[in-house]
Amino acid sequence: MKRSKAPESAVHMSQQLRQCAFDLFVEYGFDHVTLDQIAAAAGVTKGSLYWHYKNKQELILASCQHYYQSWHANIQRLLAPVSDPKERLEKTIAYSVDSCIIDKRNRIFTTAIFTLMQDNETVRDSWTQFYSTVREFYIGLLCALKHGKSGVSLELVRRDVDLMLEAMEGLKIRAGFEKHIVEPSERQVITASLLSIFKR
Numbered sequence: 001m002k003r004s005k006a007p008e009s010a011v012h013m014s015q016q017l018r019q020c021a022f023d024l025f026v027e028y029g030f031d032h033v034t035l036d037q038i039a040a041a042a043g044v045t046k047g048s049l050y051w052h053y054k055n056k057q058e059l060i061l062a063s064c065q066h067y068y069q070s071w072h073a074n075i076q077r078l079l080a081p082v083s084d085p086k087e088r089l090e091k092t093i094a095y096s097v098d099s100c101i102i103d104k105r106n107r108i109f110t111t112a113i114f115t116l117m118q119d120n121e122t123v124r125d126s127w128t129q130f131y132s133t134v135r136e137f138y139i140g141l142l143c144a145l146k147h148g149k150s151g152v153s154l155e156l157v158r159r160d161v162d163l164m165l166e167a168m169e170g171l172k173i174r175a176g177f178e179k180h181i182v183e184p185s186e187r188q189v190i191t192a193s194l195l196s197i198f199k200r
Helices: 006-027 033-043 046-052 055-079 085-102 102-118 121-146 154-174 184-196
Strands: none
Touching: 006 033, 006 046, 006 055, 006 102, 033 046, 033 055, 055 085, 055 102, 055 121, 055 154, 085 102, 085 121, 085 184, 102 121, 102 154, 121 154, 154 184
């Protein structure tokens, strides 16, 4: 018996809508994008959009999920052939610098999320969950690198990871008014600076 293609096409449409929402939110901001614009960009009717997402809040959360899942998928793909703990950490930080700081679209989107989540508990919870998974991922990378070394505690590892992530978020904010930070030539300098946090 032949399987129905409806579920697969429904998933595809849902993903297309959240991709279009992400693109429009990056371009115009959360306040200036309408459901009509998102539906038009996806090439569907507004009724079809409502079948997948009840309101703009759900599309904002879906665009956040698009960002989160893309980050994790890209990291997993990047690290799949790498086994050396040092190289895995270096590649993850280099990718994070490219994705979160150098990439203007992602930087604009996450900066807008920071503003939105001050008054939006659901968005704040969404970001908190993503940030926690990223933190734990880095903790795992650093624990693998420092495995067997004396004087290394989980508390110290967590503190160093928090410091590195805080530095990255600070760089993202600085990039809004110090444009040289986002130049590709700065990538290596920023990556080395962030890695230096772990060299103690």
